[in-house]
Amino acid sequence: MPSPVLTSLSAENELPSFPVSLYLAPWVVPISSPVIRDGAVAISNGRILAVGSSSSIQAQFAGARVKNCQGVLLPGLVNAHIHLELSAYHHVPRPAPDETFCDWIRSLLQLRQEGGIEPEDMARAARNMLQQQHDAGVLLLLDIGNILPSPPATIAPAVHLSFLLELLGPTSKAEEQVLARIASLSDSVAATPHASYSTTPGIMTALKQRADRLQHIFSLHVAESADEIELLQSGRGCFRSFLEERGAWENIFPYPGMDGSGSVEYLEHLGLLDANLLCVHCVHVSEKEVQMLAEHGCKVCLCPGSNRFLDVGVAPLEVMLRHQLLPALGTDSIASNEELDLWREMQILREDHPGVVPAAVMAMATLGGAKAMGCEEEFGTLAPGRKAILLNVDSPDLQGVGNGEQLLDTLTGGGRPEKICWIVEA
Ligand SMILES: [Zn+2]
Structure with missing residues (x-):
């Protein structure tokens, strides 16, 4: 099945088509909205298209390239x-x-x-x-x-x-x-x-x-x-x-x-x-x-x-x-x-x-x-329109976490996570 493409970000048929990628993770921390358990971020043409639960994003972009991540996705x-x-x-x-x-x-x-x-x-x-x-x-x-x-x-x-x-x-x-x-x-x-x-x-x-x-x-x-x-x-x-x-x-x-x-x-x-x-x-x-x-x-x-x-x-x-x-x-x-x-x-x-x-x-x-730094339209949150740069962190401390509050408690109180890597789509 071919990858679905995004035909328009705002007005129909005005923008060229670009492939869509989905990044799935046990936790997504958008900052601008509550923590999502089993979340996903959809990306196309270097920008975030959508953020939500894994099931809803996969349904919305059925057939898109899917990448499964460990741990947490959050903004840099x-x-x-x-x-x-x-x-x-x-x-x-x-x-x-x-x-x-x-x-x-x-x-x-x-x-x-x-x-x-x-x-x-x-x-x-x-x-x-x-x-x-x-x-x-x-x-x-x-x-x-x-x-x-x-x-x-x-x-x-x-x-x-x-x-x-x-x-x-x-x-x-x-x-x-x-x-x-x-x-x-x-x-x-x-x-x-x-x-x-x-x-x-x-x-x-x-x-x-x-x-x-x-x-x-x-x-x-x-x-x-x-x-x-x-x-x-x-x-x-x-x-x-x-x-x-x-x-x-x-x-x-x-x-x-x-x-x-x-x-x-x-x-x-x-x-x-x-x-x-x-x-x-x-x-x-x-x-x-x-x-x-x-x-x-x-x-x-x-x-x-x-x-x-x-x-x-x-x-x-x-x-x-x-x-x-x-x-x-x-x-x-x-x-x-x-x-x-x-x-x-x-x-x-x-x-x-x-x-x-x-x-x-x-x-x-x-x-x-x-x-x-005056660039909150580009960075600082995982939200539609922001640059497609995601931080992916994981650590053994996150294994026992049961809800978003506990996750943020561990992320902010536990020091630097063991694994830190970047996801960048230009
Ligand atoms: Zn100083």
């Missing part, structure tokens, strides 16, 4: 915050109990300034890290760096890498230089600020206007440590000492009219809150600030492994979800995390937030990330 994971160029800096020590976030920055800067790592070793470490991300089931990465360009995303079969050039300058003199550099950048280079404590308002607003004009992602570190809030609110604390040490303290905090406000309120004051803002970390944000982020349609990315490594606190995930804000997940760099593994990030999130349902954690690692 999204790492919405990583610094690949720091992949060789795995030896930056975590802060001692009497040390601050600023001490960790000092250690990292010292290592980078000493220049003990050759550029080719840094590039090799970045490529290896990218390969590791792919092998762990990561489909999309948002890579931030200020020295190296991202390694070429040539890893087959599936990695989609976006690179943001990170710029910073805490003084008016630095601002002049950075603005000149921004003006000289090719439009193909996406550029973004580092953080409020390291970048003047003039640089941040110039970069935001540029990102909006060029439709680039605009992302920065926000409210990562309590020290940042102390600086913004009072102009004191370890960040002030840090900036003074470098001759970079210009007394701009507390920003005029901003006494007592948090990091998100500061960004709001600068007019930066909108749907093209990705705030990374958001550990020290008030409920009022979470509400502001949600109302403006801003994106958030949490990095629980990095926050634990640096001992900066735990982001208010429950409050975010209550305000209909689905954050993305990121590993940050190996300089501030023991390992860069999104399965471990989900596990840490479950430990830190036992009241959050596993389905929300799984959605963060997929759909939340795709939304943060």
Whole structure:
């Protein structure tokens, strides 16, 4: 019997015919709809056509090529915050109990300034890290760096890498230089600020206007440590000492009219809150600030492994979800995390937030990330029209699973599955 063909996706007889493939698995996790036991995904011409129970999909596409998979089909994971160029800096020590976030920055800067790592070793470490991300089931990465360009995303079969050039300058003199550099950048280079404590308002607003004009992602570190809030609110604390040490303290905090406000309120004051803002970390944000982020349609990315490594606190995930804000997940760099593994990030999130349902954690690692990167129409869910790239995972832990809830509990709480492979149909 010949394979059936799809004659039309929307209007009849307008599209060419393409063969249809069916992928069947004991479990399908579409993210955008409930977990399906004995499910199937129909694919044609590089796109998902339909997702449903195995019996209904096979009836709908009778005679299509069928491939039986073990375990679970789900969308590829999204790492919405990583610094690949720091992949060789795995030896930056975590802060001692009497040390601050600023001490960790000092250690990292010292290592980078000493220049003990050759550029080719840094590039090799970045490529290896990218390969590791792919092998762990990561489909999309948002890579931030200020020295190296991202390694070429040539890893087959599936990695989609976006690179943001990170710029910073805490003084008016630095601002002049950075603005000149921004003006000289090719439009193909996406550029973004580092953080409020390291970048003047003039640089941040110039970069935001540029990102909006060029439709680039605009992302920065926000409210990562309590020290940042102390600086913004009072102009004191370890960040002030840090900036003074470098001759970079210009007394701009507390920003005029901003006494007592948090990091998100500061960004709001600068007019930066909108749907093209990705705030990374958001550990020290008030409920009022979470509400502001949600109302403006801003994106958030949490990095629980990095926050634990640096001992900066735990982001208010429950409050975010209550305000209909689905954050993305990121590993940050190996300089501030023991390992860069999104399965471990989900596990840490479950430990830190036992009241959050596993389905929300799984959605963060997929759909939340795709939304943060502005590509939820292509990735992040298994739904009609999305790209035909499926992640297939399996592990002995999944054998005794009886329902969708237990499946998501195991996937998000059990660490990296034993078997991970990609299904890609171009
Ligand atoms: Zn970071």
